[in-house]
Amino acid sequence: MLKDVRRGSIDGAVVAINNVTPFSKTVGVLTLPYLVQSFDDAVKITTGDLGEHWREILSTEAGVRVLGWAYSNFRVLTNSKRPVSTLADLKGLKIRVPKNPIMIETWKALGAEPIPMAWPETFTAMQQKVVDGQDNPHTVNYTMKFYEVQDYTSECHYLFSLQPLIFGEKFFNSLSAKDQAMFTRAGIEAQQYNLLFSVSESEKAKQKMIEKGVEYMEIQDEDQWAKIAMDQVWPKFYDSIGGKVAVDDVVKALGR
Template sequence: MMFTKSKLLPFVTAVSLAVSSPFVMAKNFKMAIGDAAGGTQWELGTKFTELLEEKTNGEVKVDLFPNGQLGNEQDTVNNAAIGLLDFSILAINNVTPFSPTVGLLTMPYVIQSADEAKLLTQGEVGQELVDNTLRDAGVRIIGWAYSGFRVLTNSKRPVKSPEDLKGLVIRVPRNEIMISSYQAWGVNPTPMAWSETFTGLQQGVVDGQDNPYITVYAMKFNEVQKYVTNIRYIFSLEPLIISESIFQQQSPEMQATILEAGQEATDHSFAYLAQTEGKIRKDLEEKGMVFTDPANDEKEWIEKVTTAVWPKFYASIGGKEKLDETLKLLGR
């Protein structure tokens, strides 16, 4: 077959562009998101997607699948580890079974503010946990969603003290640290898959659950829950992970672009929480939810879990020394 000069030029130009592009060719990634659209997971995912498309001049796109469409959050870790899934955003407690040292970030009452959450995730502690997750689970954390403290909601009555929990059936994730926290407060919680939680609350299988304001809002829990207790036992962090095998298939330029987009999306998530958390609480109040602060500045809640729960998990998070170092870093 012979090419005329007029036909050859576009062909050569197309080949040249493909070869010169650091991204080589257009690609569509898939991203699993555990929560429904509207929460901080969705905000992080959409911002990351926007940034990645912008930085690659539209050559790379990311399709988002919210509300557990691609499986429960722990399934997405497995699938990413074996290269069947590109990206996932999930609650940190669902990474812990694969990389136990990440449980440091879910130890009750370790993180006491959004600034402390940022300091830990974006400093030396966070980098060590990123490295451990890569080693243990075959996935790389490239970003973080900051969702705020997990507050307790229930459909029965106001709760101010651990004593008030008696008789309530509380849903928790399948996470040993969180289960142990409720046991320290005197109740046996019910582990339940996230995908089943709304229905469980609606049908009265469970009376309550805990999650940040923004998740309560995004999941419309106000339709099946009335009372909110502002406990602050865990600051909800939701990492954005990429399959390490998929990451290693990318060009060095593409890897750098993914990491850059992840950091910028993380910064956006932190600012987004500060801008929206107060507005969301106000909206939930207007929708009929009743807010209660724990008695005595949460002293009884704190004492019970730091005494009974912390020692049980020293070994899994890297030793008591690791927790002591973290508390010292936070000025405590």
């Protein structure tokens, strides 16, 4: 979809951050596992100086204008094979993942078997047991009716689903100054509304999944998940996302 925005086939879109990285390697920082560890982190990383930092990078590297962000909350794990609340439970589980190198390496490091797969194939793949599960925010899992083919949800926090609202630079620059200001204000307002909307809708979707019979569980040893992911996955991608210093700067800005 970002490709369509860049070439002007469509004017704008809301795109999952993991689908942005093929066009902007530096933004891959935002898909590092356990970089964003809370909703507050997600807000900090997309507003103020950090928010402006990503806007400049996406304009330069991807040729798109970011006018706001959507917050879809953390990607939680669903599966049809067994309850997962520890690393041991995760071992060998076949998980559908996007074709994103960082996400693939994360699930490998945690002991699962990631299977890269296009999004439209996901439901059928789970239905036919080609894969055991997948990860997405609660709202996506409920909207896509994954409760029909998944039995368990595990509340992991390895990746917060950030989605920039983007417009093509060519399109944006073709607007009058008045219209540019209007679009910019609308983007800010949309981001503020989504921030309020996301928390409540995520909880509602989780409860609806439970009502549909999906068993819900917390991760008992997620500190171990985080340590493995940060120790083993982060270093593999430093060179492609701007270097360790760039990552350290973001971590410092988050107050850690």
